[in-house]
Amino acid sequence: MAEREIKFKHAGPSLAFLEKEMEDKLGVPRTWQLPDLEHAYDGLEEIGQGPEYFSHIRKGEYFLDLGGPKTGYTGYYFTDICDDPDEVVDGKVTLYGPDIHEILPESTVPLGLHWKLYGRDVSHLHAEYLGRQVMTACMTTEGWMISGAAFDPWIRLSKKAAPKYKGFYQFAQLLRAYGRTTSPLLEKVEMVIVVGAPVVGGVVESAPSGVPKEAITEISGKLRKRQEIYDAWSKEMQDADVEIFYGCTLCKMIAPNHACVVAPSNVPFCGFASWSGMKTTYEVEPGGYIFACPRGELIDKDMSWYKGVDEEIWERSNHKYHHFFLNSTILYPATNCGCFEAASFYIPEVDGIGIVNRRYTGETPLGIPFSTLAGFMSGGEQNHGFKGLSVRNMMMRDLLRGDGGWN
Missing domain, CATH: 3.30.1650.10 (Bifunctional carbon monoxide dehydrogenase/acetyl-coa synthase(codh/acs), Chain M, domain 3)
Structure with missing residues (x-):
């Protein structure tokens, strides 16, 4: 009961x-x-x-x-x-x-x-x-x-x-x-x-x-x-509370070099998972598309740069990407498959970050609509200055902390 x-x-x-x-x-x-x-x-x-x-x-x-x-x-x-x-x-x-x-x-x-x-x-x-x-x-x-x-x-x-x-x-x-x-x-x-x-x-x-x-x-x-x-x-936990992050390879079918890494403070851009949800998935199906990722040494707290994440992504990206900063758009952002609910992008004229939701059909400050931006970002590439986001991700206190974060 x-x-x-x-x-x-x-x-x-x-x-x-x-x-x-x-x-x-x-x-x-x-x-x-x-x-x-x-x-x-x-x-x-x-x-x-x-x-x-x-x-x-x-x-x-x-x-x-x-x-x-x-x-x-x-x-x-x-x-x-x-x-x-x-x-x-x-x-x-x-x-x-x-x-x-x-x-x-x-x-x-x-x-x-x-x-x-x-x-x-x-x-x-x-x-x-x-x-x-x-x-x-x-x-x-x-x-x-x-x-x-x-x-x-x-x-x-x-x-x-x-x-x-x-x-x-x-x-x-x-x-x-x-x-x-x-x-x-x-x-x-x-x-x-x-x-x-x-x-x-x-x-x-x-x-x-x-x-x-x-x-x-x-x-x-x-x-x-x-x-x-x-x-x-799912938002109760913080990165420092755990030793193991989790990752997802479901979208490798459309983006062969892509893998998501999910920490308590970092919900993937599709919005379908959280750290606690991935933990449960891994326990139920350890041989599936979810993998365990020991976070390892914390190199930079603001960027959420972890040695263990770098090592895991190097292997999961077919030896294409050396670094993943979980909380940055500007430098070494995560790769994107194409399922992101929103996107963040660097605006050099104001030295700031813009965010656009998939539902917005007008032009962004870059002079292009979301659809064009998404096409450029998708496919499993790491594009410095561009990062996929989910709505749930935006609710996290550490969102893009490496770029200045929420004021």
Whole structure:
């Protein structure tokens, strides 16, 4: 009983029935019940899943453009750890709005994905690990491209793969099958999918018009509050409290020389993980994409320059980068894969640092928009004067301390 009370204290009030409570704004849903675990992949024989299916889907190649800049990054993909088994119906998929083939090709729509997970031995400490498992499934499922972050989503479905899918429920089926078969801790997985009204293109005749953008934004705001509860717990520790940092190599599929190093004071720029979350992931799956990184000797406190981090990154970057300063944009910043929520950049005219969020579509003081800046920074390169950031990262007291930090 005590364990349940602790889990609820950290997880906060339940949002398991959030969409149900908002049906007056979302419209009438459609539901599917997926096969039991023994038959989890039934009906998916023509759809591939695995690292070889990771892909970029460019303009002219996508059947659907979900979230992203044209929608103002309206939407979310949120992993919700539920304490009560009655809150989750294993294999249930609920869809609000139009389905895949009810949307005209090359349309752009807002998208919300709410994954509800339950396991007797699963707590808020597993939220990041399980969220990463879901993201891995998304990234390695045939025909899908996923980027951005939990509250800045951008997903595309390719024209080539679209005919293989009968509907969003099969996408959900693949994610559940992957999650249940790779994470034995999970006992129940339910998905709620919210598809917005097209901002580009449209829907076929007689199809649902789509959920209003304002309703999706409202859901996103409520889920973000829950994320803030997770964040408050993870921000309690400081770098000096631990001897081991953790790193992530998940994005080496798109950036071969890239690896993230995460310390208690340094949340990675994708916003999907914290030190405590990575620690839990490593303990659950020590042979996976998370690695332990002894921090070693502290060389410079302001820069967060550690001998152990340098040694680890030298190996993880295929012997390309010698130094990683965890709290600097100007000198030896971390490499970037492309999933950052925001970016910091040096402005020589004022000898200062600028920060731009992915949602901002205007020009930065450098005379270029975020999209151009992101293209330059991505790919696993170390670009002095440029650094990826997450919104959670900006909340840390040591943010960019090597460049002066917060005033």
